[in-house]
Amino acid sequence: MKKLSPYILLLPCSLFLIITLGFGVIEGILQSLGFMPSLGMEEVTFKYYAELFKDGEFTKSLLFSLKTSLISSILSVIIGVFIAYILYKRKSRLNNLIIKLPMVIPHIVVVFIILSIFSQGGYISRIMNNLFMISDFNEFPLLINDQYGIGIVIAYLWKEIPFVAIITYDILNNINKDFIIAAKNLGANKGQIFSKILLPLSKKSIITSFLIIFAFSFGAFEVPYLLGPTMPKALPVKAFIEYSSSDLFNRPYAMAINTVLSFISLVIMVFYEISFRKTLK
Structure with missing residues (x-):
């Protein structure tokens, strides 16, 4: 009975989530298959998925999301691990507090901060203009609303770097110090200790962090x-615009996009679960 008690306590919440989320997922999949009886659409079809993958805009949107998510996640991991190592070598409560501050700021606030700093009318362009480095604000490179998603990547880095740094820092602190002492006695330098001991022992948690921030940034709106x-x-964004269309007969197309988006997120979650189980071992 004691073994079952945690599951019994979780049962009401689990049932609520299964019923509400399950209904929404099933409804979304049915709509993506063109089954919407309220609009007189009662035939199940895969034509909306076929149209989706034939649509060049969808492919570009998918590649754009994958690109910005992948670039921001890779950079976040590299910089976050580096910062975690510095914090590990120079332990300080103040440093720990500073690295946690960006985590507290909501993404919507981060967006306005980035707009005020990196836009063509932002602080950096004004400073450069006052220093006669540029003669007009339009000469400042377009970093916001640009086709490469630079502004998006900067926003993700703001939140994701501290996330990776905090997780990696905690892992580094829990590594047995005897490994490091033994390596030093054998003549290993700081770089070798990091690359041969600290990094391999933190690898699984770093991979897990990468999957989490990639999944988040890929699905962020x-x-x-x-x-x-x-x-x-x-x-x-494309899914939202399609869903908000005044043409209700366009709804299956929008739901097909959401289904593909959810499927990719599900695949990432499976990889995360596998990585998490390996970390426990």
Whole structure:
């Protein structure tokens, strides 16, 4: 009975989530298959998925989302691990507090900060203009709402670097110090200790962090909506626009996009679960 008690306690919440989320998922899949009886659409079909993958805009949106998510996640891991190593070598409560501050700031606030700093009318362009480095604000490179998603990547880095740094720092602190002492006695330098001991022992947690931030940035809406280009749009933004269309007969197409988006997120979650189980071992 004691073994079952945690599951019994979780049962009411689990049932609520299964019923509400399950209903939404099933309804979304049915709509993506063109089954909407309220609109007189009662025939199940895969034509909306066929149209989806034939649509060049969808492909561009998918690649754009994958690109910005992948670039921001890779950079976040590299910089976050480096910062974690510095914090590990120079332990300080103040440093720990500073690295946690960006985590507290909501993404919507981060967007406005980035707009005020990196836009063509932002602080950097004004400073450069006052220093006669540029003669006009339009000469400042377009970093916001640009086709490469630079502004989106910057916004993700703001939140994701501290996330990776905090997780990696905690792992580094829990590594047995005897490994490091033994390596030093054998003549290993700082670089070798990091690359041969600290990094391999932190690898699984770093991979897990990468999967988490990649899944988040791939499915995020507000940042690419406010900082992204007109074309191509990030996949969540395209899904929202299609869903908000006044033409209700366009709803299956929008739900097909959401289903593809959810499927990719599910695949990432499976990889995360595998990585998490390996970490426990």
